Amino acid sequence: MLKGVATVSLFAEDVDQAKAWYTELLGVEAYFHRSGPDGRTAYVEFRIGDRQTELGIIDRRYAPRPAAPEAGGAILYWHVDDLDATLDKLRELGAKEYEARTERGPGFVTASVTDPFGNVIGVMHNQHYLDVLGG
Structure with missing residues (x-):
């Protein structure tokens, strides 16, 4: 049934700032970028790790529900x-x-x-x- 992690999605108010932070952490550049209708960066994606897992950073405006006041969840x-x-x-x-x-x-x-x-x-x-x- 579940075959493996396809994409890990993280959210940020400022995707460009998050992209820079994760580029520094991971030592690789995002390979995919998409802008929203307003021209702001809406999504970037990295491929990382032994299995080249997708790590996506999404503008928080597109989160499936409002952000919780504190970090948590899975x-x-x-x-x-x-x-x-x-x-x-x-x-x-x-x-x-x-x-x-x-x-x-x-x-x-x-x-x-x-x-x-x-x-x-x-x-x-x-x-x-x-x-x-x-x-």
């Missing part, structure tokens, strides 16, 4: 090889801790932050991810 965790270095970089770029680094069991460590645009980003070192990728 958290998608991205595998990272060095969790502490990733958290350091996220903090350097202005992300704020949402959930502290937490040991979940042998080979599984998670943490999450909120980006400057109010989105929660989960990061984890996940041994199972590495095992599946290597197999």
Whole structure:
């Protein structure tokens, strides 16, 4: 039934500002851009990770419902090889801790932050991810 993540959608008031922030974080440029009827950037998309997952940033005006007053909801965790270095970089770029680094069991460590645009980003070192990728 569910085959894999097709697109991860994040929302921002200023898509150009979010695009610059994510370009700095990811080290790659967005490959797709779309403007809205008013000429403002409405959507940008990156391809990232081992499976070239789509990461889209959408103008918050097009969110399916009004934004909640606080960050929350489902958290998608991205595998990272060095969790502490990733958290350091996220903090350097202005992300704020949402959930502290937490040991979940042998080979599984998670943490999450909120980006400057109010989105929660989960990061984890996940041994199972590495095992599946290597197999």
